[in-house]
Amino acid sequence: MIAARLFGSPTSPFVRKVRVLLLEAGLSEKVCFERIDPRDTTTELRARNPLGKVPTFLCEEGSLFDSGVICEWICDRNIEAGHLLPAGRRWRILTTQALADGLLDAGLLVRQEELREPSARSDTWIAEQTDRMRAAIASLDKDVAWRDSDIDLGQIAVACALGWMNFRLPRIDWETAYPQLAEWFNSIASRPSLVATRPG
Template structure:
């Protein structure tokens, strides 16, 4: 199997970390792809042109983070799977909140990559407010002991914060959020995290998110 990714994509990073964490590197080969590029190696497999894309041995291309994680989870025994099931509604809800925050920050970042005269101040203000609101809620959850399990929500959270730390520095996420900062800093020693650190960069030259 092949996992197409872009080094700067926080969505693809979640899948890349999952491959390492689940011990699937002998079965899933990571392959870098350009995005928004008509000659990208990804397009013959996935006309959507987004990452992560997992191409199975029979050529089936699975795209979008949760769908990719579902397939990766199917390759390991149930006890090791990363996606929370319906029997863990709070963990599933936390995962959804993190993805919601990531989606909002993706929109915010995309606006900042536009030429200044093309940016929407209203969209930027809305997404900046959403980012503060959701990360404040995630801070409270982490302070209460949430995200203790290294499940999909934990990896998504690390990817979200890592993206803000290195590629979306317009959001000072550490300010007033010591529990998130401690979780993120401690996570850096984990192999799946350390081996997938995104490159730095922001602005119009930054690669697309997905």
């Protein structure tokens, strides 16, 4: 991979997923991480991604987004990252990633709603999205096959999602309800790639 650029916020779990993947593949030094506020319409981000969202990845093929597309491209186009999305487990790994991303989507919706004025806030909406989060976490706890192998893209996605939950929505307290999943998370969270990208 020739020199590339990654637009993102250090607190975004989707950006963190890409950064962890790059670190695990030994490719981070080939990518310039450019901290950016996606709400700022004056930055280069809007010219590169019409949605104005992060992460956005600039490489020899142009602008890539979202995080799933970026991670697949990195794994497919760079031999150093191939072990993070091996062909034999590709679809299971991508499905695990999708579950983790869905957990994050629901969590982000809850956080956005909770930041609204109390008079405009929908407790029903918050409850519905919280139920989705809890269902996703329960599924990750019950189906242990996804975490029985060496680290891969799916595990990275889950680690970033659960880390974001602890950072932004600690009231969910999923670790108390699922101690085995918490044990796995605490173990993977000690990896240098996750320590280096920890939000906060």
